[in-house]
Amino acid sequence: MECLRIPGSVVPCNYSFPNSAKSNFSNSRVYFAPSWRRRRRGRNGCLRLRGSVLGESDDRANRSSQIDQKKGSLVLGTEKDDSGSIIGFHLIPPSGDVEVAEPPEDVISDEVDEAEGIDGKEEPQTRTTYNIVFVTAEAAPYSKTGGLGDVCGSLPIVLASRGHRVMVVSPRYLNGTAADKKFASVVDTESRIKVPCFGGEQEVAFFHEYREGVDWVFVDHPAYHRPGNPYGDCYGAFGDNQFRFTLLCHAACEAPLVLPLGGYTYGENCMFVINDWHAGLVSVLLAAKYRPHGVYKDARSILVIHNLAHQGVEPAATYKNLGLPPEWYGALGWVFPTWARTHALDTGEAVNILKGAVVTADRILTVSKGYSWEITTVEGGYGLQELLGSRKRVLDGITNGIDDATWNPSSDEHIAFHYSAEDLSGKAQCKIALQKELGLPVRPDCPLIGFIGRLDYQKGIDLIQQAIPELMQDDIQFVMLGSGDPRFEEWMRATESAYRDKFRGWVEFNVPISHRITAGCDILLMPSRFEPCGLNQLYAMRYGTIPVVHCTGGLGDTVETFNPYAQDGNGEGTGWTFSPLVKENMLWALRVAISTYREHKSSWKGLMKRAMQKDFTWETAAMQYEQVFEWAFTDLPYVS
Numbered sequence: 050m051e052c053l054r055i056p057g058s059v060v061p062c063n064y065s066f067p068n069s070a071k072s073n074f075s076n077s078r079v080y081f082a083p084s085w086r087r088r089r090r091g092r093n094g095c096l097r098l099r100g101s102v103l104g105e106s107d108d109r110a111n112r113s114s115q116i117d118q119k120k121g122s123l124v125l126g127t128e129k130d131d132s133g134s135i136i137g138f139h140l141i142p143p144s145g146d147v148e149v150a151e152p153p154e155d156v157i158s159d160e161v162d163e164a165e166g167i168d169g170k171e172e173p174q175t176r177t178t179y180n181i182v183f184v185t186a187e188a189a190p191y192s193k194t195g196g197l198g199d200v201c202g203s204l205p206i207v208l209a210s211r212g213h214r215v216m217v218v219s220p221r222y223l224n225g226t227a228a229d230k231k232f233a234s235v236v237d238t239e240s241r242i243k244v245p246c247f248g249g250e251q252e253v254a255f256f257h258e259y260r261e262g263v264d265w266v267f268v269d270h271p272a273y274h275r276p277g278n279p280y281g282d283c284y285g286a287f288g289d290n291q292f293r294f295t296l297l298c299h300a301a302c303e304a305p306l307v308l309p310l311g312g313y314t315y316g317e318n319c320m321f322v323i324n325d326w327h328a329g330l331v332s333v334l335l336a337a338k339y340r341p342h343g344v345y346k347d348a349r350s351i352l353v354i355h356n357l358a359h360q361g362v363e364p365a366a367t368y369k370n371l372g373l374p375p376e377w378y379g380a381l382g383w384v385f386p387t388w389a390r391t392h393a394l395d396t397g398e399a400v401n402i403l404k405g406a407v408v409t410a411d412r413i414l415t416v417s418k419g420y421s422w423e424i425t426t427v428e429g430g431y432g433l434q435e436l437l438g439s440r441k442r443v444l445d446g447i448t449n450g451i452d453d454a455t456w457n458p459s460s461d462e463h464i465a466f467h468y469s470a471e472d473l474s475g476k477a478q479c480k481i482a483l484q485k486e487l488g489l490p491v492r493p494d495c496p497l498i499g500f501i502g503r504l505d506y507q508k509g510i511d512l513i514q515q516a517i518p519e520l521m522q523d524d525i526q527f528v529m530l531g532s533g534d535p536r537f538e539e540w541m542r543a544t545e546s547a548y549r550d551k552f553r554g555w556v557e558f559n560v561p562i563s564h565r566i567t568a569g570c571d572i573l574l575m576p577s578r579f580e581p582c583g584l585n586q587l588y589a590m591r592y593g594t595i596p597v598v599h600c601t602g603g604l605g606d607t608v609e610t611f612n613p614y615a616q617d618g619n620g621e622g623t624g625w626t627f628s629p630l631v632k633e634n635m636l637w638a639l640r641v642a643i644s645t646y647r648e649h650k651s652s653w654k655g656l657m658k659r660a661m662q663k664d665f666t667w668e669t670a671a672m673q674y675e676q677v678f679e680w681a682f683t684d685l686p687y688v689s
């Protein structure tokens with residue numbers, strides 16, 4: 050058996066790893082390349098680079114690709130054209146002091162056949178592959194309170210299907226309810242590390258599941274085991290969230306180094322995709338704790354901002370708990386403006402974890418193009434606008450996709466009747482089924498308006514509150530599903546009692562009913578004050594439910610206002626956007642939508658079909674992510 054040795058220890062002598070990490074690095078081991086690697090090998094045992102996001106032609110099949118051992122410790126796969134010129138590189142994902150054995154030839158052949166498909170269908174392909182490590186507070190189906198869970202549950206799978214090696218690191222939440230079953234299939238890796246933070250060493254464990262091509266890694270610690278959701282309970286946000294997510298970030302930085310997943314660590318050359326403030330310490334740790342010791346010097350980090358309103362701000366005195374060198378205070382240091390201080394002696398000094406990530410991440414992404422601009426303005430920047438503006442060169446926006454397996458009206462397991470853009474009859478039946486389920490009068494021709502979302506200031510619930518007395522004068526039905534701010538929950542219950550034959554307020558986080566509302570309604574209302582992307586309008590369009598939205602962030606980017614003059618009302622638009630965000634505008638847009646539904650049936654059908662046919666697939670977004678990965682690796686990593 051031929052062995053390829055990857056030389057060069059990644060562990061510098063002056064860097065102290067926890068014991069568990071040392072044991073993984075101290076022995077050179079011989080491994081069979083795991084299945085994710087075998088899948089991408091050609092029959093000759095060399096890595097094959099197939100397909101391209103850059104639009105290369107089919108003659109790529111003739112190009113040779115081989116494993117080269119470069120001077121030093123880096124190993125690159127090179128792609129050459131017919132003349133032998135090198136036209137591309139990719140990093141062999143794991144590095145570290147390990148030996149990799151080529152699997153037997155027959156194993157390789159089987160994997161290649163499988164990858165190409167018996168029917169000759171090409172798998173999704175990519176040109177350069179990366180070791181990608183998502184760090185996130187939530188990932189569906191294991192944990193979800195909103196859109197972050199959806200994104201981190203779907204995008205990693207699509208990137209893995211495109212040839213990348215992908216790990217998702219998230220906490221193992223147990224809250225003593227049936228939701229704990231979601232972690233039933235994850236297993237204890239028996240790998241433990243000690244995290245130096247909060248004045249001591251915290252032992253955390255790693256659990257793991259390999260599912261749909263992704264390594265789902267769960268950080269386990271007693272702080273993640275308590276009633277409530279990932280961030281809080283009925284009394285509000287947990288007081289130790291800074292501690293809980295500091296643990297997550299430290300553990301996520303160690304995971305690629307210490308976990309031999311499939312017998313093989315991810316190694317140092319990773320692309321960390323860090324999501325929101327909960328994961329924000331990762332890029333600070335890379336810059337402050339690892340790179341000065343020669344570790345992760347070739348890794349990159351991308352901060353993905355799903356919601357700038359939450360930044361992980363705590364008193365300045367907590368800085369010493371974070372496990373960072375004292376001289377790095379400035380990266381996180383934050384001073385509240387005078388008006389936001391509580392008393393005359395309050396200096397307003399704080400640590401802001403998201404700010405630290407904005408400073409140290411190699412690139413910054415928001416979840417739509419529109420939002421990437423908004424966060425550089427006073428209105429949308431939540432105090433970080435100037436800093437974000439100073440990083441404009443590396444700031445971009447990529448619109449989220451939707452998971453077609455979960456959100457597809459022709460196969461959705463939560464809805465009673467299936468339908469498609471070609472045959473819409475099932476949608477009418479879904480509407481009747483929803484009216485029955487909600488106990489509303491069954492009236493197929495009565496416009497049914499829906500709202501789904503967190504009951505939060507962001508979502509503009511107060512505007513709906515203001516508009517309801519007027520809206521209830523119209524011949525419509527309205528259903529709201531949401532949980533969050535107790536004042537809005539109470540208002541929804543009271544409104545349902547006041548308008549029993551027209552309004553339903555379902556106070557709960559309930560995924561199946563969210564699918565049935567998405568399928569059964571005619572119109573989805575989203576008067577969000579700001580919306581980094583918004584997924585519900587994307588789901589609604591996929592289900593032929595017409596969105597009426599405030600023109601902000603991702604809502605403005607994804608919903609195209611209906612144009613009654615284009616092709617006699619049959620040409621353009623997938624919904625209605627309104628701006629500015631005032632009750633009158635919202636009511637006006639809703640009423641135009643309602644009259645179009647009632648009086649212009651063929652225009653409405655056209656709207657539904659165009660909305661359903663819009664491309665919001667993760668494949669499209671994943672290709673854009675790959676482009677940003679490439680840019681990040683082209684630039685030098687952040688150093689202080």
Ligand SMILES: Nc1ncnc2c1ncn2[C@@H]1O[C@H](COP(=O)(O)OP(=O)(O)O[C@H]2O[C@H](CO)[C@@H](O)[C@H](O)[C@H]2O)[C@@H](O)[C@H]1O
Binds near residue numbers: 531532558560603
């Ligand atoms: N009561 C309930 N029952 C069942 N399901 C419910 C529910 N309330 C909400 N959901 C679900 O949670 C998700 C919410 O996604 P959004 O994108 O609308 O919002 P969120 O503000 O959480 O996400 C943030 O991150 C995402 C992802 O990047 C951005 O799209 C968004 O703009 C940003 O605010 C949807 O899947 C929705 O169906």
